[in-house]
Amino acid sequence: MRPLTLGYTFIVDEERYGPLSVVRVVKEDGRALILFARA
């Protein structure tokens, strides 16, 4: 895991889905955040 821009938010996984890159993040309060971007 590596820290994102703020505090205790961590990237936990990176993968591909179709044309997109998918970055999974756990936020400080434990909720999931997924960032999708054109790969």
Place this chain on the structure above:
Amino acid sequence: MSVRRFNELRGEEVVYAVDRQERTFLPDAEHCPLCPTRPGGPPTEIPVESFEIAVFENRFPTFEAPEGAAEVVVYTDDHAGSFATLEPGRARDLMWVWRQRYEELGARHDVAYVLIFENRGVEVGTTLHHPHGQIYAFPFVPPVALGELAADERLGGCATCELLARELRDGDRVLRGEGEVVAYVPFAARWPYETHVVMREHRPSLLECGDSELDALAEVLQAVTRGFDRLFERPFPYVMVLHQAPCDGRGAGHLHVEFYPPLRSATKLKYPAGCEQGAGTFVMDVLPEDSAAALRSAIDGPS
């Protein structure tokens, strides 16, 4: 944690998610929780300086594990605009995001149905203006989806295929009749400008769609929503809902998107009132053929 109670007289579940009373309500742009977190600015739900599409677990969930899920889908880091004004490539990417969430959530043992939707405009209860939609992963199959399964049984096959064929044969209410995705105002619309966007081929869900079908779906959805905004030359409120196969193994369904816009004119709303709520019978002020003609002009007008 929300609580479910079964309403015997209606034969349906009611969900009590009382924490949602505290959810953020129409903040100004400076305090939008769906904007990226910018240096020196207030923290938001998305702690990065820029992003393309973001999905996060709703802080005020209607459903949550181990009985479903509730997510927010943020279409862009730009606070202004709408689904209609997204750059077309972004709209195409959004179809893949919807597909990925349907696949992942639908595979969970506690999820029976994945509802992807957008409420646009304060007239339909939007509490945040930043372009976004939501996903509710239901632990049960909700009544509308069950009604569609019952329609399949009544019509002896896929009801959406049959209704699409009837609309194309008739033609009066068709807004977009060419290509892999068809749009029309349905024969028995329950809202003045109700619109259905339907996959031409039988596709139970986004998972069965090819790349070109997903592209076509994005294109037609944007054409329809741009047409909505042109119709009365104002931001056009709507509820947009993806209808797909349940995820509990029933397998039936035909991917289509239904829009329920509440406006009956530029300034007047259609309210589901006594007859609609008390009897379950919608009474309309406008014939679907007439609203289709107006919408067709708006969709085909200058962009």
